[in-house]
Amino acid sequence: MSLYADYIFPVVLDVATKPLKPQRQQILAQAQGRVLEIGIGTGANLPFYSDKAQEIVGIEPELAMLKKAQSMVKKAPPHTQVKLAVGDAHHLEFTDNSFDTVIMCLVLCTIPSPLQALKEAYRVLKPNGELLFLEHVRSNLPWLSSCQNMLNPLWNHVACGCHLNRDTEATILEAGFEFKDIERYQHPKLVSVGGSIIQGVAIKK
Numbered sequence: 001m002s003l004y005a006d007y008i009f010p011v012v013l014d015v016a017t018k019p020l021k022p023q024r025q026q027i028l029a030q031a032q033g034r035v036l037e038i039g040i041g042t043g044a045n046l047p048f049y050s051d052k053a054q055e056i057v058g059i060e061p062e063l064a065m066l067k068k069a070q071s072m073v074k075k076a077p078p079h080t081q082v083k084l085a086v087g088d089a090h091h092l093e094f095t096d097n098s099f100d101t102v103i104m105c106l107v108l109c110t111i112p113s114p115l116q117a118l119k120e121a122y123r124v125l126k127p128n129g130e131l132l133f134l135e136h137v138r139s140n141l142p143w144l145s146s147c148q149n150m151l152n153p154l155w156n157h158v159a160c161g162c163h164l165n166r167d168t169e170a171t172i173l174e175a176g177f178e179f180k181d182i183e184r185y186q187h188p189k190l191v192s193v194g195g196s197i198i199q200g201v202a203i204k205k
C-alpha cells in the first residue's frame with residue numbers, strides 16, 4: 001500500500017505494544033481447540049499460545065503484515081497447526097459454529113465496523129465458544145476521553161486507521177455476547193490516550 005504502512009508501521013506497532021506482553025500471555029493462554037485470530041497483524045501473539053490451541057487460523061487484510069506473521073509461525077507451539085490467510089473481519093469465509101475460540105487483540109480499534117466484525121465472530125463461534133479480547137478503548141475519565149477525542153483524527157492517520165475513543169465494551173454486548181470476565185484499567189506503561197484497556201472473555205450463548 002505505502003512505504004509507511006508496509007515497512008514502518010508494523011515495526012512501530014511491535015515496539016509500541018511491547019508493554020502488553022504480560023496481558024497477551026494472560027489472554028492467549030486461554031485459547032483452546034480450533035482458534036480464529038482476527039487481524040493477526042505481525043503475528044505478535046503466536047509465541048503466547050499454549051498447546052491447548054490445536055489449530056490456529058489467522059486472518060489479516062494487509063499483505064505486509066501477513067508476511068511478518070508468516071515468519072512468526074515457528075514460534076507457535078510445536079504441535080499446533082497454524083494457517084494464515086488474507087481475510088476481512090467484516091465477511092469471514094468460515095461456516096457458522098466452526099470455532100471454539102476467537103481472538104480479537106488490538107483490532108476492534110482499527111476495523112472500520114467493529115459491530116459487523118463482532119457479529120461475524122459471534123456467527124463463527126460454536127455455542128458457548130469464547131471471544132478472548134484485549135483492546136484499548138475510550139476512557140471513563142472525562143478529561144482523558146476529551147483528550148482521546150481531540151487527538152483521534154491525528155492518531156487515526158498516524159496509526160493506520162486506529163481509533164482512540166471507541167466504546168468497545170458496549171459494542172461486544174450489542175453483537176450478542178455475554179461477558180464471563182472483564183477487566184478495565186489504565187495501563188501504566190502505555191501512553192495515556194492509548195492505555196485505557198479492557199481485557200477478558202465474552203461468551204456466545
Ligand SMILES: C[S@@+](CC[C@H](N)C(=O)[O-])C[C@H]1O[C@@H](n2cnc3c(N)ncnc32)[C@H](O)[C@@H]1O
Nearest residue numbers: 039040041044061062088089105106107110111
Ligand atoms: C493495531 S494492529 C494489531 C495487530 C495484532 N492483532 C496485534 O495484537 O499486534 C490492527 C490490525 O487489524 C487489522 N485490520 C484492519 N482492518 C481489518 C479488517 N477489516 N479485518 C481484519 N483485520 C483488520 C490491521 O491490518 C492490523 O493488522
